Amino acid sequence: MEDVTPFRSAEQRLADRAAKRAAVLRAAVRMFNEKGFFATSLDDVAASLGVSKRTIYHYLSSKDQVLLECLTIGLEQLLEAAAQARAEPGTGRDRLAKFLRRYAEINMNDFGRCVIRTGEEALSAESLPRYRAMKREIDGELRGLIAQAVEDGSIAPVDVKIAAFTVAGAINWPARWYKPDGAESPEKLAAEIVDLLLKGLDRPGEKHPV
């Protein structure tokens, strides 16, 4: 049997801190999505966790930092999805399909919804450059995947920029209307939306298994 000590190890304390910080971000992102960033105060977020605003400041320095962290979590999920899609075997169309499905799914989770629902005007001048840089990176990934599918001939020779805007719009939109308690799962909705979009990108007459 292990020795039991009432004192937490440094590791336990770090893990505890990370868990509490994550809980603050989860509570905040849900409120931002529901009430909007401007109508949400850190007092509301603290109250929903049964703590004081001072406790929140122990983990995050300001409402702006809370927002930037929430957005970063969402954007990092998208970057990870792009990296995974790039590593997939198959055609450019296969990799694009993989990325778009995952992208649409992320846009229906709490942090992904926050990315789409938050306008740039909510960010401070200090946070905006980091946010924009991540957005640009994701846009670059999407364009890269479309360009590769055009190059290997697995989709039609579309205008990469227009195609990227079109599919991004379609898969971003659920962040505005998707209800987490809705009847359809994000996975099913994502697959259906992406199927329609990919059909629009296919070469004339070409058929692909769904």
Place this chain on the structure above:
Amino acid sequence: MEDVTPFRSAEQRLADRAAKRAAVLRAAVRMFNEKGFFATSLDDVAASLGVSKRTIYHYLSSKDQVLLECLTIGLEQLLEAAAQARAEPGTGRDRLAKFLRRYAEINMNDFGRCVIRTGEEALSAESLPRYRAMKREIDGELRGLIAQAVEDGSIAPVDVKIAAFTVAGAINWPARWYKPDGAESPEKLAAEIVDLLLKGLDRPGEKHPV
């Protein structure tokens, strides 16, 4: 020669009032789009017109009313576009194409952009029902046009709800990224986006002139 009187007729006064009210809305919608609704004050709007906030209150009762009027102008443009498309000859696909192109164009003008860029959290409890009712009406128009195109066989037998969300997302998105001073015209961008989307809705192997 007509008699000239320094007194304006009742008609002239009404026209003058309407022109001033419209100028306030035009100035307001541009600021909402640029800075966001919450960061814009009626003082800013008044200053941009070289008048005082009191002058604005002569035409509109509150910032909430200004927003609701701006949104209503955008939403009425969409409803008009739907009515025009419904009256067109041709197939269901033709009418849908007509509506989608106009819809996408409107989303790149000042009032259309405001409709997309404004979250529901910006509206007061009194304004929200009217706004939602108009949004629902437009969504109904879009679904109706898709359903008719499915019915007359001019597009593939898609799920109407999913198709409506997909195309709405794609054509709403330019409201977030389109720069009025950009190189491409709204008409050209709208046509390119809608072509991609309609290709996604076409029956397998079918070809349509662009």
